[in-house]
Amino acid sequence: MKIPFVDLKAQYLNIQSEIDEAIRGVLNETAFIMGSRKEAFERDFAAFCRAPFCVGVGSGTDALYLALKALGVGPGDEVITVSHTFIATAEAISAAGATPRFVDVEPDGQLMNPALIEEAITPRTKAIVPVHLFGQMCEMTRILAIADRHGLVVLEDAAQAHAAEFHGKRSPLCQVAAFSFYPGKNLGAYGDAGAVVTHDNEIYKHVFCQHDHGRPKGFKHEHPALGFGYRMDALQAAILHVKLRHLERWTDLRRKHAARYRERLQEVVTVPHEHPNRRHVYHLYPIRTQKRTALQQHLQAAGISTGIHYPIPAHLQPCYGFLGYQRGALPVTEQCADQLLSLPMYADLTDAQVDYVCDRVLEFFQK
Numbered sequence: 001m002k003i004p005f006v007d008l009k010a011q012y013l014n015i016q017s018e019i020d021e022a023i024r025g026v027l028n029e030t031a032f033i034m035g036s037r038k039e040a041f042e043r044d045f046a047a048f049c050r051a052p053f054c055v056g057v058g059s060g061t062d063a064l065y066l067a068l069k070a071l072g073v074g075p076g077d078e079v080i081t082v083s084h085t086f087i088a089t090a091e092a093i094s095a096a097g098a099t100p101r102f103v104d105v106e107p108d109g110q111l112m113n114p115a116l117i118e119e120a121i122t123p124r125t126k127a128i129v130p131v132h133l134f135g136q137m138c139e140m141t142r143i144l145a146i147a148d149r150h151g152l153v154v155l156e157d158a159a160q161a162h163a164a165e166f167h168g169k170r171s172p173l174c175q176v177a178a179f180s181f182y183p184g185k186n187l188g189a190y191g192d193a194g195a196v197v198t199h200d201n202e203i204y205k206h207v208f209c210q211h212d213h214g215r216p217k218g219f220k221h222e223h224p225a226l227g228f229g230y231r232m233d234a235l236q237a238a239i240l241h242v243k244l245r246h247l248e249r250w251t252d253l254r255r256k257h258a259a260r261y262r263e264r265l266q267e268v269v270t271v272p273h274e275h276p277n278r279r280h281v282y283h284l285y286p287i288r289t290q291k292r293t294a295l296q297q298h299l300q301a302a303g304i305s306t307g308i309h310y311p312i313p314a315h316l317q318p319c320y321g322f323l324g325y326q327r328g329a330l331p332v333t334e335q336c337a338d339q340l341l342s343l344p345m346y347a348d349l350t351d352a353q354v355d356y357v358c359d360r361v362l363e364f365f366q367k
């Protein structure tokens, strides 16, 4: 049996008529930039996140950058985040002119460890960027309390956490969150796309103006501010709008597959930890094992593709060599980099495929 790591073709075939109709609609309207498709998606995605404002932008990286700028992060500032993430989290901080300061993650759940934040705060610290990695939200109550105590702003990197919940609430729990719609995400476009979602009208207005060449809503020829071109295009908005209708069902299916993986694999590998009172949406399903390379090869030989998220943590990337972190600085993060292996995880997996993956993993450990 061949099981790809992500199967975007299967997803497309399941919703083909809706997607084709939406694309045809945009082609017939020939309105590709801004316009009603983008507005409709922004309205409905904001409602999905239970927030009043959303701006559709070019990517999750754009969303992080624009949100940081709207929060006033800039040169001379330090921003506390995690190294166990996709590089874009740190890159956006650098692009805003600030310096990332990495804290380690908790051994359980592998999310930002709130117990380590206060010792990383310096007089230059301006913000905290928790990352809701793999589909589970961080311990936001403690993170927000620390931010409050020290007068720091918070931006949630929710690129992997559409529909995730913390005590029944969705991101953003703070003022603002950045989402990615990279094709393989739980809600994925057919190209690059992202969104800033916020509870704060001032942040919304700032991001809106910045993402459209310094034009506030309704302006055409006048540019009161200097902005740039960070817009989500209408084709992506139309595709995402169709997919948004399916996201709850897809999330339930991911959770069902995760429950099956857990039930069958927890005796042989460390399965993802689900914190109580959080809805994990399983963007990824990374298991932890000291035999990662051999297991990955065994699965590959059986037709199963897997992934590694992330083999080189941000603090050890060559591009961040200038920050001076050495191996050993963030032990839990480094253990994740050495031992995590992501199994196939998407709504369109069949029960037979999930069981085939489990059989092959169990077979490996019985040898």
Ligand SMILES: Cc1ncc(COP(=O)(O)O)c(C=O)c1O
Pocket (backbone or CB within 6 Å): 059, 060, 061, 062, 085, 086, 088, 089, 131, 133, 157, 159, 160, 179, 180, 181, 182, 192, 193, 194
């Ligand atoms: C945690 C995290 N942050 C940021 C990003 C950046 O999003 P994008 O690829 O849409 O720019 C991604 C995804 O790629 C991500 O997984």
